[in-house]
Amino acid sequence: MNRVESAGSCFEEGFSCSQAVSSSFGPGLGLDRETALKVGGPFGAGMGRRGDTCGAVTGAFMVIGLRHGRTKADDEETRDRACGLVREFVEEFESRNGSVICREMLGFDIGTPEGLERARQENLRGTRCRNFVRDAAGIIEQMLE
Numbered sequence: 001m002n003r004v005e006s007a008g009s010c011f012e013e014g015f016s017c018s019q020a021v022s023s024s025f026g027p028g029l030g031l032d033r034e035t036a037l038k039v040g041g042p043f044g045a046g047m048g049r050r051g052d053t054c055g056a057v058t059g060a061f062m063v064i065g066l067r068h069g070r071t072k073a074d075d076e077e078t079r080d081r082a083c084g085l086v087r088e089f090v091e092e093f094e095s096r097n098g099s100v101i102c103r104e105m106l107g108f109d110i111g112t113p114e115g116l117e118r119a120r121q122e123n124l125r126g127t128r129c130r131n132f133v134r135d136a137a138g139i140i141e142q143m144l145e
Helices: 003-013 017-029 033-047 055-068 076-097 102-106 113-121 125-144
Strands: none
Touching: 003 017, 003 125, 017 033, 017 055, 017 125, 033 055, 033 102, 055 076, 055 125, 076 125, 102 113, 102 125
16 A cells, blocks of 8 residues: 555544644654654644644645754754745645635635534545545655655
8 A cells, every 4th residue: 555545544544634644654754653643633624623724734744844854953954945845745735726724625614613513514524635635645755756
């Protein structure tokens, strides 16, 4: 199973979008799956179910950090490269999905009780959100090659 399939499978198991992306790439980048699941948990559904930045996107940002993050405060070149990769990721994700903001991508705010209930009723997790996870994982997979 490749990492895109792994992310989709993890999401379908019931983990959040952020957890699905970060845990599918983390083990190959020095972060074990369990820790990736723990760290990625609060970012799902637009940053703690706030409808802000899509969790699949924040999971991808974690992967960029694992692969290209700086470990020395004065390493501006590495910082700039990671930030450039984030911008590159965002541009591609937005070109496919119109935004990186959960509520904009869904067309309503899952950060409200009514919006969260609507998302459940419309099974957005099993349809649209699953596609966002696969898009994020596919973009990151291409970027890591």
